[in-house]
Amino acid sequence: MGVSTPASIAAACIRLHKCRRVVQFVTGAAHGVDSEAFAWGLEEWPSAEHVVVYPSGLEHNEAVTQLATDMAADPLGSQRSVRVVACTDGYVARDDMMLDVICAAPAQDRLLLAFPQTGIERLRSGTWTTVRHARKRDIPVYVSPQNGAPAYWLGEPVEGWR
Numbered sequence: 001m002g003v004s005t006p007a008s009i010a011a012a013c014i015r016l017h018k019c020r021r022v023v024q025f026v027t028g029a030a031h032g033v034d035s036e037a038f039a040w041g042l043e044e045w046p047s048a049e050h051v052v053v054y055p056s057g058l059e060h061n062e063a064v065t066q067l068a069t070d071m072a073a074d075p076l077g078s079q080r081s082v083r084v085v086a087c088t089d090g091y092v093a094r095d096d097m098m099l100d101v102i103c104a105a106p107a108q109d110r111l112l113l114a115f116p117q118t119g120i121e122r123l124r125s126g127t128w129t130t131v132r133h134a135r136k137r138d139i140p141v142y143v144s145p146q147n148g149a150p151a152y153w154l155g156e157p158v159e160g161w162r
Contacts, residue, residue, distance in 0.1 A: 030061065
């Protein structure tokens with residue numbers, strides 16, 4: 001798709017690609033990392049189901065939701081399985097809805113790749129709120145800071161992660 005992918009996304013996705021078959025890839029349609037991860041996921045895991053959960057009526061990357069909607073309407077033409085889910089209750093509800101989608105998968109297939117600005121937790125951060133909610137649901141979390149700080153696990157690392 002020609003999207004320039006930040007090193008943190010590329011490194012995390014490459015590691016994920018090496019350790020497991022990805023059957024579902026969920027993103028939140030925000031500008032920046034979410035949009036780039038959606039493009040990366042489409043390229044790396046064409047046979048996976050791609051789920052885009054967006055905050056209806058709030059700021060998000062409308063180009064990503066439109067592309068995903070077009071792909072969902074024509075799965076044979078796009079050669080991808082794409083599902084678009086609108087959340088009308090705000091950003092935190094959108095993030096929780098993404099976690100709901102993840103939790104519908106078998107426990108061994110659950111993983112949250114988080115790309116906060118830094119590796120230091122912030123209370124007033126949507127990414128960190130999602131991380132905290134994922135931890136409460138026992139979803140393994142791999143934190144890959146965008147500022148280049150070392151990536152790390154919260155919880156038990158996923159088996160086979162290299």
